[in-house]
Amino acid sequence: MNGPEIIFGELCCSPVEFQLLRFLLSRKEGKFSFRNLLSSLSLNEKEIWGALCALEEKGFIISYSPLMGFEVSPPLPDLIHPAEVELILEKLNCRIPWRVKIFQVIDSTSDEVLRRGRRGEKEGLVVIAERQLRGRGRQGRSWESSLALGLYMTLLLEPSFQPLLPQQFALMSSVAVVEALNNLGLENVGIKWPNDIVVDSRKLGGILIETDRGINSKRFIAIGIGINVNQAEIHFSGPLQNKATSIYMERGQPMRRVELMAEVLKRIDRNYGLSFFEIKEKWMKKMVNRDREVEFEEDGQRIKGIIRGIDEMGWLVVEKENGSIQKFFSLGC
Known part of the structure; x- marks a missing residue:
């Protein structure tokens, strides 16, 4: 599966940030030592620290303890992040x-x-x-x-x-x-x-x-x-x-x-x-407006009637004041 396209900008991410967050969110183990991150991601210390800081600036809570290591803690920010989107797509099936x-x-x-x-x-x-x-x-x-x-x-x-x-x-x-x-x-x-x-x-x-x-x-x-x-x-x-x-x-x-x-x-x-x-x-x-009165303009004429539903093509079915049935693709109201 192709991952989300990364558009660089304030609300999106660098490839290193994408790689790090995807790793942290996808592992069930939860916490990772700095050494584990270095070996698993083939990144250097500067890259990892930079990505961790970038994630924190965007609202992700990165918890750390010398004994347990790093983890992303809830709640996650309301951010449409490419790394999380990719993981979600994989799970949707x-x-x-x-x-x-x-x-x-x-x-x-x-x-x-x-x-x-x-x-x-x-x-x-x-x-x-x-x-x-x-x-x-x-x-x-x-x-x-x-x-x-x-x-x-x-x-x-x-x-x-x-x-x-x-x-x-x-x-x-x-x-x-x-x-x-x-x-x-x-x-x-x-x-x-x-x-x-x-x-x-x-x-x-x-x-x-x-x-x-x-x-x-x-x-x-x-x-x-x-x-x-x-x-x-x-x-x-x-x-x-x-x-x-x-x-x-x-x-x-x-x-x-x-x-x-x-x-x-x-x-x-x-x-x-x-x-x-x-x-x-x-x-x-x-449908919330079924069997309700409607008034609209169609081809320059004002039409009043009651909405009765939709037909087999998806057109709106309206019963006009004179009792006749007329169908509409769109309403100008």
């Missing part, structure tokens, strides 16, 4: 060959996946950033990406079946995110069609689906996922403070984003092999 590329700052994780996909990158690419400068949601709306507080990632999939139906992948991904959050202890999460992850009426996250072609002309899917994880209300801009929420705001305690990343990847891997009928059944159970 997924069918999709996930390969994570980690950036400190990027324009948009979705833009990066689209660029790499056009150049021939294969299925399983995951691009994660600590911060996005031009993060976006559906219909080009901006997505606030507070530094190191949310989970901002985009995945590349190459389904064997064609043509691709983007809406079905939005539903599959939103189900996976809700299942991941449920499994990590956040129960009152729902899905608002088409792509919003919500708690009550507040937005917790969203899904962005885009498609393009690689060098072999085969179409691929870019699944952008944004989740508010450890933001407090003050981290949201004024207009969003009454509309957005985070895992921290709902639970009253923070969550390690790398653990959420792992759970989302695991759930997407499981759901990727399901039929759309199975996904639809799961999705309908999590």
